[in-house]
Amino acid sequence: MNVLLVYAHPEPRSLNGAIRDFAVQRLRDAGHQVQVSDLYAMQWKAQLDGADTKAQPGNAPFHPSLDSKHAFENGLQSDDIAHEQEKLRWADAVILQFPLWWFSMPAILKGWVERVYAYGFAYGVGEHSDERWGDRYGEGSLAGKRAMLIVTTGGWESHYSPRGINGPIDDILFPIHHGILYYPGSDVLPPYLVYRTSKVDEARFAGIREELGQRLDMLGTTAPIPFRRQNAGDYRIPQLTLREEVEPGAVGFAAHVQ
Ligand SMILES: Cc1cc2nc3c(=O)[nH]c(=O)nc-3n(C[C@H](O)[C@H](O)[C@H](O)COP(=O)(O)OP(=O)(O)OC[C@H]3O[C@@H](n4cnc5c(N)ncnc54)[C@H](O)[C@@H]3O)c2cc1C
Numbered sequence: 001m002n003v004l005l006v007y008a009h010p011e012p013r014s015l016n017g018a019i020r021d022f023a024v025q026r027l028r029d030a031g032h033q034v035q036v037s038d039l040y041a042m043q044w045k046a047q048l049d050g051a052d053t054k055a056q057p058g059n060a061p062f063h064p065s066l067d068s069k070h071a072f073e074n075g076l077q078s079d080d081i082a083h084e085q086e087k088l089r090w091a092d093a094v095i096l097q098f099p100l101w102w103f104s105m106p107a108i109l110k111g112w113v114e115r116v117y118a119y120g121f122a123y124g125v126g127e128h129s130d131e132r133w134g135d136r137y138g139e140g141s142l143a144g145k146r147a148m149l150i151v152t153t154g155g156w157e158s159h160y161s162p163r164g165i166n167g168p169i170d171d172i173l174f175p176i177h178h179g180i181l182y183y184p185g186s187d188v189l190p191p192y193l194v195y196r197t198s199k200v201d202e203a204r205f206a207g208i209r210e211e212l213g214q215r216l217d218m219l220g221t222t223a224p225i226p227f228r229r230q231n232a233g234d235y236r237i238p239q240l241t242l243r244e245e246v247e248p249g250a251v252g253f254a255a256h257v258q
Pocket residue numbers: 009013014015016017018098099100101102103104152153154155156197198199200201202205
């Protein structure tokens with residue numbers, strides 16, 4: 001498979017750096033082609049702004065989504081954005097690896113998503129009508145690809161358990177899993193998590209190599225999280241609410257998983 005690893009940590013000699021090096025080696029040893037987008041090393045520009053298009057600036061105010069659409073459709077995107085989109089088209093599997101910072105991804109990775117996920121590429125795709133609401137949530141330009149998170153957290157596993165004070169990890173990661181990876185069509189695999197990072201030592205790192213190694217060996221076969229598909233009948237369109245007969249009474253993030 002072609003695997004794109006998008007990596008967001010500022011320090012190569014960190015735990016994340018060691019995990020990344022292990023993951024890349026493991027994947028290559030298994031015969032996969034691997035590209036790494038090391039966002040800090042690339043000095044990735046995180047902020048979405050008017051410099052993202054090569055179109056001549058006119059008098060019209062900058063519009064984040066419409067200017068993105070125009071640049072995407074007319075080959076006027078800045079080169080760094082177009083290059084990352086090429087990598088996504090090339091990839092059969094995409095891994096986002098990052099330390100959990102303030103209950104989400106580091107800003108530089110969020111900026112990668114905001115800029116690379118252009119209008120027409122990752123959103124605004126397909127027919128929007130009273131029968132269909134675009135190609136998204138299970139359909140879209142990244143359909144057929146696999147996606148997985150590798151996330152490290154300072155918090156303990158119990159802190160992220162169903163009754164843990166931080167909230168369940170599935171809920172915390174839902175906006176990334178469902179809103180960023182599933183939205184443009186990828187099949188989302190369960191994440192690989194390393195909790196309580198301050199207690200990682202050589203012995204625990206050996207366990208990480210073992211567990212993560214197995215997960216990477218099964219990258220092409222692991223069953224994805226069974227998110228409901230938008231256009232497969234579970235949702236009323238255009239309201240985009242679950243039909244009354246689908247798991248009556250179920251609300252919240254978990255209701256969107258079959
Ligand atoms: C801005 C910010 C916000 C944060 N928000 C949250 C949050 O919302 N929720 C939360 O849970 N946590 C949060 N944290 C904590 C953060 O998630 C952890 O600090 C991070 O996941 C640790 O990853 P690291 O790669 O930086 O680890 P490092 O600090 O590099 O390493 C962690 C441990 O691993 C050991 N180690 C490193 N490399 C190896 C190796 N090769 N072999 C064996 N041991 C090794 C180190 O000795 C160290 O003990 C936050 C941290 C910051 C800075």
